[in-house]
Amino acid sequence: MEFKVKELEGYTPQIGRLVSMMNYARKTTLDAVHGLTIKELDHLHNKNANSIGALLLHIAAVEKGFQIEIFDGRNPNEQEYDEWGAAYGLGELGRKEIKDQPLTFYIDKLYEVRNRTLEEFRRRDDTWLHSERLWDNQPSNNYFIWFHVIEDEINHRGQIRIQLKMIPFLS
Amino acid sequence: MEFKVKELEGYTPQIGRLVSMMNYARKTTLDAVHGLTIKELDHLHNKNANSIGALLLHIAAVEKGFQIEIFDGRNPNEQEYDEWGAAYGLGELGRKEIKDQPLTFYIDKLYEVRNRTLEEFRRRDDTWLHSERLWDNQPSNNYFIWFHVIEDEINHRGQIRIQLKMIPFLS
Numbered sequence: 001m002e003f004k005v006k007e008l009e010g011y012t013p014q015i016g017r018l019v020s021m022m023n024y025a026r027k028t029t030l031d032a033v034h035g036l037t038i039k040e041l042d043h044l045h046n047k048n049a050n051s052i053g054a055l056l057l058h059i060a061a062v063e064k065g066f067q068i069e070i071f072d073g074r075n076p077n078e079q080e081y082d083e084w085g086a087a088y089g090l091g092e093l094g095r096k097e098i099k100d101q102p103l104t105f106y107i108d109k110l111y112e113v114r115n116r117t118l119e120e121f122r123r124r125d126d127t128w129l130h131s132e133r134l135w136d137n138q139p140s141n142n143y144f145i146w147f148h149v150i151e152d153e154i155n156h157r158g159q160i161r162i163q164l165k166m167i168p169f170l171s
Numbered sequence: 172m173e174f175k176v177k178e179l180e181g182y183t184p185q186i187g188r189l190v191s192m193m194n195y196a197r198k199t200t201l202d203a204v205h206g207l208t209i210k211e212l213d214h215l216h217n218k219n220a221n222s223i224g225a226l227l228l229h230i231a232a233v234e235k236g237f238q239i240e241i242f243d244g245r246n247p248n249e250q251e252y253d254e255w256g257a258a259y260g261l262g263e264l265g266r267k268e269i270k271d272q273p274l275t276f277y278i279d280k281l282y283e284v285r286n287r288t289l290e291e292f293r294r295r296d297d298t299w300l301h302s303e304r305l306w307d308n309q310p311s312n313n314y315f316i317w318f319h320v321i322e323d324e325i326n327h328r329g330q331i332r333i334q335l336k337m338i339p340f341l342s
Contacts, residue, residue: 003306014188021318028322109282135174143176147192151199151325158329165219168271 018146019118019157025150026114029059029157032164033103041106042099043167045127050090052163054098055156056106057087060113062152064088067113070133082124117146185297185337190289196321197285199329200230203335204274212277213270221261223334225269226327227277230256231284233323235259237316238284241304242291250296289316 003024008016033041033052041053050058061084068076076084086097129143174195179187186260204212204223212224234256239247247255257268300314 001309003309003311003315003319004303005318006301017185017314020315024318046337050257065294100306130177132175138172140174141177143188144174144191144195147176147195148174151196153328154322154325155332158326159333161326162330162333166217168309 009152012129013124014093014129014143015121015124018129018143019121022114022117022150025111025153025157029056029110029153029160030107032157032160033106034136036103038100038102038165040113040164041101041103043163045166048120049163050159051096051098052160053101053106054087054090054094055160055163057098057109058090058094059153059156060109061087061108063113063117063149066149067116067120070142071116071144181293183296183300185300185314186292186295189300189314189321190292191330193285193288193321196324196328197281198226200281200324200331201278203328204277204329207274209273211273211335211338212272212274215266216334216336216337219262220334221265221330222269223331224272224277225258225265226331226334228269228280229265230263230324230327231277231280232258234284234288234320237320238287238291239326241313241316242287 005017005020008012008019010016011019032080033056036052041056044051061119064078064080064084065088079142086093129146130141132139132141133145135145135148144159176188176191178184179189179190182190204227207223209339212227213222215222221272228306235251235255236247236259239245239251257264300317301312303310305311306319
């Protein structure tokens, strides 16, 4: 396998480098959860924990949220809140709603959301990537926001790895 | 505050963007551990856990390791193994050796190591950044390897955040 941050066919140079990083982060996420059962995906280490399944759906939800904000230029609608709200917010609602699904459910969602990002990226260029926009009301740019999507995924992948070590029936 | 991935003065364009990402990741690490006591830094959630202090020193150790490999083009020497081995490898040795230090100890190490990286980056250019080299015996390039340094930090910052939630005397 090749591990490079580099230009990629179908994308402008900077977007290609960004996609290289996204691809690698996603590979490590999928590697971390490979073969997990529903019981393992739903395991809650304590009453405030988020399950591995919930973290996986959260990774897709964060990306979905930025798609709606950046590509569609609007706020999420009611149907999107219903579908993604628990995964976006995690916590109590996440523990209640996100469970009883096999790994393929989460992986399908991750692919479905990511596919749209890549499709939109192919239609955009580096000038767009460097365009300024607000992030959390602070000066930012599209490059940073999509780096943040990667960063959020890696953060939760780190948490998935540590939770895997703590699941009693896995150790 | 400004959150952008962009060119930075003193660095070639791609290296500047990389440094933007490193700076942001580091800010979030420092934010996560702000104000922690020695007791909190040394807390072990279970017998296989790594303390938050050990994870902080590990972040510096990984960067130190790549400095030696990439900037110095050699393997670590005995003195470096002694100083950084426990932090690099974590686990049993990390639990035994890394403790009883205040937060400033870890922050100083993080700054000391990072300063050298930035100094070396200022002397290099984008051609160097895109140069190919092996990573774990696989085809890679300098950009990927330094992205991996960021990625490793974010991974462990995610673990630090989750451990903070689990420290009984913090909740």
